[in-house]
Amino acid sequence: QQQVKQSPQSLIVQKGGIPIINCAYENTAFDYFPWYQQFPGKGPALLIAIRPDVSEKKEGRFTISFNKSAKQFSLHIMDSQPGDSATYFCAANSWGKLQFGAGTQVVVTP
Amino acid sequence: EPEVTQTPSHQVTQMGQEVILRCVPISNHLYFYWYRQILGQKVEFLVSFYNNEISEKSEIFDDQFSVERPDGSNFTLKIRSTKLEDSAMYFCASSDNHSGANVLTFGAGSRLTVL
Numbered sequence: 256q257q258q259v260k261q262s263p264q265s266l267i268v269q270k271g272g273i274p275i276i277n278c279a280y281e282n283t284a285f286d287y288f289p290w291y292q293q294f295p296g297k298g299p300a301l302l303i304a305i306r307p308d309v310s311e312k313k314e315g316r317f318t319i320s321f322n323k324s325a326k327q328f329s330l331h332i333m334d335s336q337p338g339d340s341a342t343y344f345c346a347a348n349s350w351g352k353l354q355f356g357a358g359t360q361v362v363v364t365p
Numbered sequence: 366e367p368e369v370t371q372t373p374s375h376q377v378t379q380m381g382q383e384v385i386l387r388c389v390p391i392s393n394h395l396y397f398y399w400y401r402q403i404l405g406q407k408v409e410f411l412v413s414f415y416n417n418e419i420s421e422k423s424e425i426f427d428d429q430f431s432v433e434r435p436d437g438s439n440f441t442l443k444i445r446s447t448k449l450e451d452s453a454m455y456f457c458a459s460s461d462n463h464s465g466a467n468v469l470t471f472g473a474g475s476r477l478t479v480l
Contacts, residue, residue, distance in 0.1 A: 289469075350421070353408075355410075
């Protein structure tokens with residue numbers, strides 16, 4: 256049972272473009288929705304997170320949009336840079352148990 | 366910045382052997398976790414640990430797996446008799462909160478290769 260569905264699987268954008276990654280969840284008990292960034296050979300690192308009582312959160316060039324009624328949330332990377340090339344995972348938390356999406360490999364070309 | 370440290374970074378073992386992966390969580394954190402990531406797949410929850418006992422475990426965490434906090438700083442994952450399908454990256458994580466704005470800090474991982 257896939258509790259958090261993430262799309263697309265991969266994404267290629269040019270520098271300055273805006274990659275958008277979408278996630279959908281099923282369990283309404285989830286109370287916290289973090290995004291993790293993972294570089295090859297490294298552990299996931301928290302990038303930005305949102306609670307379900309907020310519709311949007313911005314931190315630097317990263318923005319989360321959250322639609323509670325649709326049970327969907329998305330990550331936008333504004334003015335993307337080659338250094339943003341990584342795998343991005345959305346996740347949903349319920350009592351410390353994170354359910355991860357399948358991941359999106361983002362490539363930002365120079 | 367505080368970090369979660371894991372050892373070894375890579376371990377190669379023969380099928381059927383016991384493996385212990387070690388983690389040093391962030392010192393003031395109270396909740397500890399193990400996750401795994403099979404190559405090219407998503408990160409999967411294995412187990413959470415609080416107050417010296419397992420809080421929750423997934424169906425992956427069968428009788429071959431165990432966790433322990435042997436002292437005040439280490440948190441270990443033991444696989445009793447490794448199988449080929451145990452080959453994965455194992456991530457330890459810790460947090461100071463269990464719900465709400467629960468921020469897990471992950472270690473760099475231990476890559477386990479079972480031959």
